[in-house]
Amino acid sequence: MERKVRVRFAPSPTGPLHIGGARTALYNYLFARQHGGEMILRIEDTDSQRFVPGAEEYINESLKWLGIGIDEGVKEGGNYGPYRQSERRDIYREHVKQLLDSGKAYIAFDTPEELDAARQATQNFQYDASTRMSMRNSLSMPKEEVDKLIAEGAKYVVRFKIEPGRAVKVDDLLRGEVTIKSDILDDKVLYKSADDLPTYHLANIVDDHLMEVSHVIRGEEWLPSAPLHVLLYEAFGWTDTMPRFVHLPLLLKPDGKGKLSKRDGDRLGFPVFPLEWHDPKSGEISSGYREKGYLPEAVVNFLALLGWNPGDDTEIMSMDELIGKFSFDHCSRAGAKFAFEKGKWFNHMYLQSKSDTELAELFIPVLEREGVDTAAFSQDYIAKATGMVKGRVNFVGELWDNAKFFFRAPDSYEAKSVKKRWTEGMGGIMAELIGVLEGFEDFTSPEIEPCVLGWIEKKGYHLGNVMNAFRLAVVGECKGPHMFDITALLGKAETISRLRTAIERLGFGPATVE
Ligand code: GLU
Numbered sequence: 001m002e003r004k005v006r007v008r009f010a011p012s013p014t015g016p017l018h019i020g021g022a023r024t025a026l027y028n029y030l031f032a033r034q035h036g037g038e039m040i041l042r043i044e045d046t047d048s049q050r051f052v053p054g055a056e057e058y059i060n061e062s063l064k065w066l067g068i069g070i071d072e073g074v075k076e077g078g079n080y081g082p083y084r085q086s087e088r089r090d091i092y093r094e095h096v097k098q099l100l101d102s103g104k105a106y107i108a109f110d111t112p113e114e115l116d117a118a119r120q121a122t123q124n125f126q127y128d129a130s131t132r133m134s135m136r137n138s139l140s141m142p143k144e145e146v147d148k149l150i151a152e153g154a155k156y157v158v159r160f161k162i163e164p165g166r167a168v169k170v171d172d173l174l175r176g177e178v179t180i181k182s183d184i185l186d187d188k189v190l191y192k193s194a195d196d197l198p199t200y201h202l203a204n205i206v207d208d209h210l211m212e213v214s215h216v217i218r219g220e221e222w223l224p225s226a227p228l229h230v231l232l233y234e235a236f237g238w239t240d241t242m243p244r245f246v247h248l249p250l251l252l253k254p255d256g257k258g259k260l261s262k263r264d265g266d267r268l269g270f271p272v273f274p275l276e277w278h279d280p281k282s283g284e285i286s287s288g289y290r291e292k293g294y295l296p297e298a299v300v301n302f303l304a305l306l307g308w309n310p311g312d313d314t315e316i317m318s319m320d321e322l323i324g325k326f327s328f329d330h331c332s333r334a335g336a337k338f339a340f341e342k343g344k345w346f347n348h349m350y351l352q353s354k355s356d357t358e359l360a361e362l363f364i365p366v367l368e369r370e371g372v373d374t375a376a377f378s379q380d381y382i383a384k385a386t387g388m389v390k391g392r393v394n395f396v397g398e399l400w401d402n403a404k405f406f407f408r409a410p411d412s413y414e415a416k417s418v419k420k421r422w423t424e425g426m427g428g429i430m431a432e433l434i435g436v437l438e439g440f441e442d443f444t445s446p447e448i449e450p451c452v453l454g455w456i457e458k459k460g461y462h463l464g465n466v467m468n469a470f471r472l473a474v475v476g477e478c479k480g481p482h483m484f485d486i487t488a489l490l491g492k493a494e495t496i497s498r499l500r501t502a503i504e505r506l507g508f509g510p511a512t513v514e
Helices: 019-034 055-066 089-101 112-121 143-151 200-210 220-236 262-268 296-304 319-325 340-352 356-369 379-392 396-406 415-421 426-438 445-459 463-475 483-490 492-506
Strands: 006-009 038-041 105-108 157-160 167-172 176-181 189-192 215-219 244-248
Touching: 006 019, 006 215, 019 038, 019 055, 019 215, 019 244, 019 296, 019 319, 038 055, 055 296, 089 105, 089 157, 089 189, 089 200, 089 220, 157 220, 167 220, 167 244, 189 200, 200 220, 215 220, 220 244, 296 319, 296 340, 340 379, 356 379, 356 396, 379 396, 379 483, 396 483, 415 463, 426 445, 426 463, 426 492, 445 463, 445 483, 463 483, 463 492, 483 492
Parallel strands: 006 038, 215 244
Antiparallel strands: 105 157, 157 189, 167 176
16 A cells, blocks of 8 residues: 655754755655655754754754745644654653563663773674673673662663574665675664663654654665664564665765765855854854855755756756656766756856846845945836846845946946056047937937947047947946946936046046056
8 A cells, every 4th residue: 555655854953954964855855745745854852962052943944945844843743743852752761661571672781991891802893692692781681680780770771682694675765675684783772771862773763653754765874774774663563664765875075086074165165054054162154055145946956956867957947846857766876976066057047037126136135235225226227237237147146246336336447457448548538428428318228329339430449449448437347238238227427427537537548557
């Protein structure tokens, strides 16, 4: 019988959500939505040593920003809660007891020093069938002694009793069936009395079972734990409802081999976290995609294609399109290189797909930060200015550098261009140009362009020099959109005033550049 699709994203709040974790969450979400299933967010906070304040909120905010919707979780509620593992101690305690009672697990008292000594004495020591009888546990010690130690409050752990000689089959949707020998596994710790908490392995299995998870979609780094998880399902008698496993390929460094790390981001200048993260302990700030000016749709699209493709070369896909097309059949098993330059390209493409008005909305806060009184400009003016330069930028923040002259007359002129273009007599030619422009009622580009060009030709002036000097006076440098589109938006008065200022400052030419 087909099970209802229920997936979970199960981060540990040990720090900010890594971009690889965001991809795992995204794939879970796409799969759940495609199958009309449910997406659970489970907070795996059983490692009290590594708990970081603020990490859970960070995870929630990141998923929200990316548009990854959660159906059941700490905030959302649901019928399978609590969704924070630290609030499920009773459940785990009961399941630990079940394994102890059925002889599938045992109690061990070995101190860290004793375990160290065992490692010293035996090369490649592993706590398993070959060594457990020489250690201090409920299998090697008389029951009375075990009871006495517990009554005295001795600290202990519960270990899973792995039977050697078993062939353990892990069925992975991406990797097929992998068989490993149980002999290579050690008797993993499932529970620690010291903090009355289970370890990841036990908590994970118990919760996936109780929350009726149908597919465990997670990073490849968890693949080595999968055989142990299979054996745990068996030990509980839950084999029939074991979820299907999917271990996603690693994200790799953009250059060279190996796993993508925060250091690669620092070295090559890209964020590895969705949002900026302020480390509560060190005070260190790590950059985030949101604060760097990425659009969430672009990040989602970029992440979706790191390890999956739609079967053709379509690249731009909205969340809904991704939901429609996603399939594990087109997921790769090999690691995906984190091509961050491609991320910029996605952002560029998503920016272009926004209307000038939408983009202007995003640009306004930047203008205000730069001290522009945006109320002095009409919505339409800002939208047109934005539209003229958007093709040149990857990020909203870059609009300022490309469009600032629409909002502020140049306060200086780029020296190299002055030297090259403000040639002998150029100030006089610009004064003449003012005269030409003053004659226009309609200042649109189709009106002015042919006349100005005709005037240059008639006078026998150098077209490149005159047009570049004109641009220099209006923009401050020799780049930007089509000159007559610029002047049409700036209007007659502003264009002429800028020409006058340039003549005043640069003289009649050649200009003396210090
Ligand atoms: N808590 C684990 C993590 O931090 C979950 C791994 C899993 O999905 O089983 O990634």
